[in-house]
Amino acid sequence: MSATTNHFIPINMDREQRCVIETASNEWLPSPSKGVWRKPLEREAAEHGQVTSIVRYEPGTFFPAHSHPLGEEIFVLSGVFEDENGSYPAGSYLRNPPGSSHTPGSSVGCELLVKLNMFDANDQQQVTLNTHETTWLPGLVDGLTVMPLHEFASDSFAEHTALVRWQRGTHFSTHRHMGGEEVLVLDGTFEDEYGQYPAGTWIRSPHDSKHRPFSEDGCLILVKVGHLSRLAALTTA
Incomplete structure (x- = not known):
């Protein structure tokens, strides 16, 4: 070695x-x-x-x-x-x-x-x-659409991966990331109370963190949630 x-x-x-x-x-x-x-x-x-x-x-x-x-x-x-x-x-x-x-x-x-x-x-x-041939679904608020890509769950955790499209001026409520959240901004500018994140930005938020996301200009993000707590247990010492 x-x-x-x-x-x-x-x-x-x-x-x-x-x-x-x-x-x-x-x-x-x-x-x-x-x-x-x-x-x-x-x-x-x-x-x-x-x-x-x-x-x-x-x-x-x-x-x-x-x-x-x-x-x-x-x-x-x-x-x-x-x-x-x-x-x-x-x-x-x-x-x-x-x-x-x-x-x-x-x-x-x-x-x-x-x-x-x-x-x-x-x-x-x-x-x-x-994903150019996959259906978009309505999100939880106006201006938000979601494309589920994968999910896997056991008795102790649930992981979800999706594309999320934000129209201009879309705001989401404050929420917690149970099991953590990972975001890659693919297009536009994603935002929350901590900052602005242009295309190409990778954001990893830990288990039980919270934020209030929005996008004034509109954006497309790849989102993965629920996986970080499980991964921490897999990491070799």
């Missing part, structure tokens, strides 16, 4: 802390595969364990075949992502369950949000959605 690996410092793994990252200003870091670049948002270990990253594939780049011991979740931000099972344009949402494997890459280049090794072992659902 290299000295770099021995002295790796986990990145943003204290999920009791609120974390806000404007990913556009972060530096791209090389991966072990030439032409694949990453912006780590949270990372448990050097090349394994739980990780959330923005990943960029240069055109014509493919990553070696690999498995997903505890699953892989992907949202395609731009370009076209590929593997041996198909091609996935921007707006695609993918879940590869624990024990799955593939050889990912991109002929034309792409950027992705990638989350690794965060599934419950019983969450075995394979998901492939093109």
Whole structure:
């Protein structure tokens, strides 16, 4: 094992802390595969364990075949992502369950949000959605529409992932995040009483935190709720 690996410092793994990252200003870091670049948002270990990253594939780049011991979740931000099972344009949402494997890459280049090794072992659902072809549902307040992408529940927790579209001037009531909340702003500007978050901002709010979200200009966000308390228990010491 290299000295770099021995002295790796986990990145943003204290999920009791609120974390806000404007990913556009972060530096791209090389991966072990030439032409694949990453912006780590949270990372448990050097090349394994739980990780959330923005990943960029240069055109014509493919990553070696690999498995997903505890699953892989992907949202395609731009370009076209590929593997041996198909091609996935921007707006695609993918879940590869624990024990799955593939050889990912991109002929034309792409950027992705990638989350690794965060599934419950019983969450075995394979998901492939093109969100441009999926139905929007009414939200809880006027000006809000929701596209559910995935949910999984057990006796002790419930996780939900969705796209949420905010029309201009939409305000939501103050609410708590039981099990935590994770947001990636895809378009426009998301807001709450703590600040403004332009496209590309990643926000992680801990279990039992609360806020009053709104958007004066309108926005589109990818939201994941209910998962952070469970993930904290999976993190290796």
